[in-house]
Amino acid sequence: xxxxxxxxxxxxxxxxxxxxxxxxxxxxxxxxxxxxxxxxxxxxxxxxxxxxxxxxxxxxxxxxxxxxxxxxxxxxxxxxxxxxxxxxxxxxxxxxxxxxxxxxxxxxxxxxxxxx
Amino acid sequence: xxxxxxxxxxxxxxxxxxxxxxxxxxxxxxxxxxxxxxxxxxxxxxxxxxxxxxxxxxxxxxxxxxxxxxxxxxxxxxxxxxxxxxxxxxxxxxxxxxxxxxxxxxxx
Numbered sequence: 001x002x003x004x005x006x007x008x009x010x011x012x013x014x015x016x017x018x019x020x021x022x023x024x025x026x027x028x029x030x031x032x033x034x035x036x037x038x039x040x041x042x043x044x045x046x047x048x049x050x051x052x053x054x055x056x057x058x059x060x061x062x063x064x065x066x067x068x069x070x071x072x073x074x075x076x077x078x079x080x081x082x083x084x085x086x087x088x089x090x091x092x093x094x095x096x097x098x099x100x101x102x103x104x105x106x107x108x109x110x111x112x113x114x115x116x
Numbered sequence: 117x118x119x120x121x122x123x124x125x126x127x128x129x130x131x132x133x134x135x136x137x138x139x140x141x142x143x144x145x146x147x148x149x150x151x152x153x154x155x156x157x158x159x160x161x162x163x164x165x166x167x168x169x170x171x172x173x174x175x176x177x178x179x180x181x182x183x184x185x186x187x188x189x190x191x192x193x194x195x196x197x198x199x200x201x202x203x204x205x206x207x208x209x210x211x212x213x214x215x216x217x218x219x220x221x222x223x224x
Contacts, residue, residue: 035214045152045160045203047214059212095159102150102207103214104162104171 002026002105004096009110012086020081020110022096030054030074033099036081037106038092046092050099051079064090086114118142118206122217129222135191137220139204144184148208151180151189154219155200163202164189191222199223 008020022034036048049070050059058070069082079096091114097103119142129135139149147167152160162171164180167187177192191198204217 033209044219045154045205045216047216050212050214100162100165101148101209102162102165102171102205103152103160104165106159106161108159 002098004098004105004107006094006096006107006110009094009112011113011115013116014087014114016086016114017082017084018086018112020083020094020112022079022081022107024077024079024098027098029077034072034079035097035099035103036070036079037095037097037103038090038112039095039109040089040092043092048094049081083112086112088114090114118145118213118215120204120206120215120217122202122204122220124220125218126221126223128224129194130224131194131196133194135194135198135222137189137191137202137204137222139182139187139189139217141185141187141206145206145208147183148206149180149182149187150205150207151178152203152205153198153200154203160203194222 003025005023012018033052035050051070055072067085072079093109095106095109097106121140123138149167151164154160163174168180179190181188201219201221203219206215
């Protein structure tokens with residue numbers, strides 16, 4: 001079955017960096033665009049980034065543009081989110097999701113906490 | 117930037133009743149509209165895409181309608197497992213835009 005598993009979350013100080021991973025299985029990873037979406041504690045969903053199936057095109061939310069970089073390694077069926085210059089407002093549960101026009105399925109998320 | 121506005125913020129209903137959730141776009145999004153369900157401690161799950169097409173495995177009691185700027189998610193007869201938060205989302209690959217509404221909590 002289609003599965004997405006995020007990892008790499010943790011506690012980081014403001015201004016620090018972190019790299020998240022999203023491991024995919026059960027589908028042809030190299031044929032699908034992929035998204036990162038985050039959810040701050042008690043809040044709604046915020047789209048963060050998208051990478052095209054071949055990694056050639058990437059889009060970012062204004063709130064993370066210039067600080068976050070999305071990438072993928074199709075040989076490893078894995079997508080990444082490199083986050084730098086982290087701020088308190090980046091604290092959230094980060095989900096990855098497969099692009100089907102809409103988003104399906106979603107992983108269970110990895111928690112990033114930015115705090116001193 | 118397209119803004120998605122959901123109403124109401126909270127909907128109180130009883131099991132077996134019909135629930136109607138609304139989503140409004142600040143400009144036309146055609147039928148590029150999805151609905152997601154999120155239960156506490158779980159990831160969102162796609163219910164509806166293309167404004168009215170149920171995703172695989174979604175029960176028939178969930179239906180979506182609308183186009184342009186006004187959309188509705190209807191749950192015909194609420195089951196206990198349907199109490200959750202529901203999000204609408206506009207999606208478009210070009211120009212790239214993926215925008216969520218703020219959510220509607222369906223509670224007893």
